[in-house]
Amino acid sequence: MELVVDQLSVARAGVPVLRGVAFRLAPGRALLLRGPNGVGKTTLLRVLAGLQPPLAGRVSLDPDNFAYAAHADGIKSTLSVAENLNFWADLHGTRGSTGIEVALAAFHLSDLAERAAGALSAGQKRRLGLARLLVTGRPIWILDEPTVSLDRDAVTWFADVVRAHLANGGSAIIASHIELGLDAEVIELEPFRASWSSATNDTDFDEAFL
Amino acid sequence: MELVVDQLSVARAGVPVLRGVAFRLAPGRALLLRGPNGVGKTTLLRVLAGLQPPLAGRVSLDPDNFAYAAHADGIKSTLSVAENLNFWADLHGTRGSTGIEVALAAFHLSDLAERAAGALSAGQKRRLGLARLLVTGRPIWILDEPTVSLDRDAVTWFADVVRAHLANGGSAIIASHIELGLDAEVIELEPFRASWSSATNDTDFDEAFL
Amino acid sequence: MRALLLRDLRLAMRAGGGFGLGLAFFLIVVVLVPFGVGPQTELLARIAPGILWIGALLACLLSLDRILALDWEDGSLDLIATAPVPLEAVVSVKALAHWLTTGLPLVLAAPVLGLLLNLPAPGYGWLTLSLLLGTPALSVIGTFGAALTVGLKRGGLLLSLLVLPLYVPVLIFGAEVARRGAEAMALTTPLAMLAGITCGTIALLPFASAAVLRMNLR
Amino acid sequence: MRALLLRDLRLAMRAGGGFGLGLAFFLIVVVLVPFGVGPQTELLARIAPGILWIGALLACLLSLDRILALDWEDGSLDLIATAPVPLEAVVSVKALAHWLTTGLPLVLAAPVLGLLLNLPAPGYGWLTLSLLLGTPALSVIGTFGAALTVGLKRGGLLLSLLVLPLYVPVLIFGAEVARRGAEAMALTTPLAMLAGITCGTIALLPFASAAVLRMNLR
Amino acid sequence: MASIWEYANPRKFMATTDVVLPWIAVTAALTLVGGLIWGFFFTPEDYRQGATVKIIYLHVPAALLAINAWLMMLAASLIWIVRRHHVSALAARAAAPVGAVMTLIALITGAIWGQPMWGTWWEWDPRLTSFLILFLFYLGYMALWSAVENDDTAADLTAILCLVGSVFALLSRYAVNFWNQGLHQGASLSLDAQENVADVFYHPLLVSIAGFVLLFVALVLLRTRTEIRARRMRALLLRERMG
Amino acid sequence: MPDLGKYAVEVLSAYGAALALLLLLVLVSLRRARRVKADLAEVEARRHGD
């Protein structure tokens, strides 16, 4: 179940942003994506999650190996914290096996379980969004700036959860600007930035549209 | 024009979250608000900005001394970066005096000035949101987690802008979980958390509503 | 899929969830008509079946943007799309939830509102039947429209514009059934057509909706 | 304040901004009516002034939630509220922008659509006049409703429910002017009432809207 | 004498109504049942309307209360805006469903009455129409209360809606009158009216009006108590979570 | 039972509908009152308990 990404090019709104990205990710390992604002981290992660097709290149695993946590959390503010998690557990068919208690406990949300999700602060919401990962039961986590709004304690809880996931043979791809204290490979995306000149065959009219 | 905050209590959705917050902020100084998720930083900042009334206590300056930058940036995605900034400059009547070029340059947005704001990445949007502060022409900045989504370079640009603002006699109140490298006083909000027991007179039914 | 249906119904019932508001809108449209065209009973009775159908259609239309846009805005839709459920099933369930929370109440309320417009007595049964047959098609077609406009900020009005032409056949046959019913005329042809349209859209349109949604998500 | 007005107009013109969609909705409602009530010319002519007014009102209603909700969602409203401009002026400008982008096009389009419904010849002038007088009130009242529901997720339908009863007097007098105009009857009283209501709402309601908005922002 | 504003203190209000409410409830039940039985069983038929006059014992009291409940809500809203007494805001909230049901009863009994008298269930008569509009106002008012999460904000918003709505309700009343001259009876309960209803109908009508009014008071008190408790409970639950 | 003549259906249905609505309102109010009272008591007990 090694993930192999090969010569991947991705586009945002039709404009290529990254070209020729390649990496391998073995089970039990984490990968940090680094790169300045606007380099294309979010776009790359959406491609991996199967939400948009790549421009070129190959991802060795099916999208349903990935659990994606985006900038937006997908939280329903009128449902309680527990109802939100239960929904995701049901949808992924993991209600019986994992149980949401583990996920709640991991992010110290058990006390807030009955609270309507709309009445959480920014960081609490984020924790709920991350707890969702645990109930998907998927091996590879794709995390887009997961620690936004988290306080220092919450960041360590998050790192613990990721470490436990890796120890269980899972893996994770994380885009983040801050230090997480994880033992992970780092890939810098700046060199893959798609520039005008790096377009492969500029003469092809069809290609020139892109 | 010193800001004096005295015995301030603030409530969110009718529930007191902080009690008895007090501090002073002289021109040229910055203040960092620290505290775990959910302690009430956002609520406190909204009260200072005049968006909601305090439960008790006093803020020595009028709301129109403050420029507020919230979690949400107030960016119109169909307007260009320049149009967005021009609007705020006009609304604050500073179009003539400061000019938006300074603001654009400070956050390295000049190249993107004609781009529709909706086509920016998360960090670029954030920079546009912060550039707005420069065109308000207001002396005290209230910043709620300003560096969310910013890459390392952008964080230093931001710190430079704040330092320049302080050097001009402005001041800033910043809620943030990460280190900004600013020379600033720090106030930890945890001790001011409004707890059950600190409720003044529990016996009064009228008060018990709150 | 049951989880999704239950969640949508639960969301609709919660504060601000919009359950009953479609109904209220229907009521209000029907109430406004006499203010506009005047209070003459005999005139109102003549236009009653048509107005009731148009009112139901508009009430349905207005709630369409809740079907997908809310889930889009808070990011749930992306996450649902990556969950192990086929998108065709997702859009069908969404349409079903919309019908249960909007269409069905309209069907039940229509006879009462018929009173307000002096609908002739034989019309009530046919009006209800035609709405019962027609509103599921409205929900399914509406879900298609919602999928088309999901990425657009406040696609609400654009959505109406796209969906209304698609509603025209349903409206024509539905209102025809109701009108002929009210005037006690033969109505098998429009009834059969209405039923046919509904079955056809339910069977086929979810595939189009899912395809369109997939495009909009990327 | 000019900046705000210009921004709102510019936003309306941009892609997805909703300019012209109210108009399209108006067109479609008017087009649907013959499908609903049947194609008899004389019947349509009788209900034409009323239907045109109701169509304009609904088109107006549907675009109300754009007035404030968009600015609320992306946080601009908070920032505008902290800017050095009185909130009363802000809501007035918002209502004006809404009228310019929605009400005015409706007024201009109404005579054309009157043709579709066989509006009698003397009716055109009065129809236009009544809409010209009445639609500003619709925008101002609508802004009040938008301010009431601004904090609520997708308050759209609740907004309709709250605003429609408030629209009743405007609709009655407006449609009455148009109908009497079409039938060449005396119409000074409803015309005076319509003008009175419009002036009254424009003068007073912004204070209520600003108050309500302030409450919703905190 | 204690100021009336003291009853705006929730604790005081709860204590007082705790004592008073059972009495009001019992009186209400007795008067209402008495009035309705008198009206239903022991009045003659009207020479024109036949047995349908008996509907008047439901219709007229419900119609009166439908309007007066709104007026009460208006007064309570004003008190909330001016003096910010929570009890009065909650009383307005408590009265709305009662008023709505009264409006509905007036509408339904009126519709049933219309069938034999006017030959139609519904007629766009001004009085009927304005009741329908009133019903819509009730619906909107209640919907707004339940849509807003923060209690104080909800109270503020609904109070202003009630104020503005009242003005527009008056306007609509006038508009509707202008729009259609109606079939409906004028008010004939007034003291100086020439053609008053005959005493045989009048006396039981007064009793059932009294019954309805008492029932209204009892229900509003009961529901206000519930709202106060619910409000306190929400506050406590929130605090509990705050730790 | 008085003789209601040819209007029996109307009068009886008017009484039936109105009384049913009133009864419903009373029952709903009472039930909610009872439930809220019980819930509040529980919360208060929890509060004083710990």
Ligand code: HEM
């Ligand atoms: C369907 C809707 C109807 C509504 C909303 C309605 C409303 C009202 C209202 C508000 C009153 C109180 C007027 C006052 O005392 O000033 C009233 C009284 C009355 N209504 Fe109706 N009404 C309706 C239908 C009818 C019908 C169909 C009849 C029978 C023909 C009827 C007969 C009466 C009578 C006899 C009174 C008592 C008038 C008096 O003595 O004051 N109503 N109604």
Ligand SMILES: Nc1ncnc2c1ncn2[C@@H]1O[C@H](COP(=O)(O)OP(=O)(O)OP(=O)(O)O)[C@@H](O)[C@H]1O
């Ligand atoms: N709708 C759009 N149309 C055109 N270009 C876009 C659009 N959205 C984003 N872009 C551009 O695509 C590029 C990649 O954006 P992306 O969001 O993937 O960056 P990112 O690496 O996630 O940045 P950040 O760290 O700021 O989140 C950026 O340069 C951005 O300006």
Ligand SMILES: Nc1ncnc2c1ncn2[C@@H]1O[C@H](COP(=O)(O)OP(=O)(O)OP(=O)(O)O)[C@@H](O)[C@H]1O
């Ligand atoms: N709508 C609401 N109803 C009830 N409580 C709420 C609501 N919104 C927030 N809260 C609570 O109010 C408290 C203060 O929230 P606030 O957003 O001010 O925290 P914060 O310090 O900004 O946290 P963060 O660092 O996560 O942004 C939190 O405990 C939160 O759970």
Ligand SMILES: [Mg+2]
């Ligand atoms: Mg990104």
Ligand SMILES: [Mg+2]
């Ligand atoms: Mg915060």
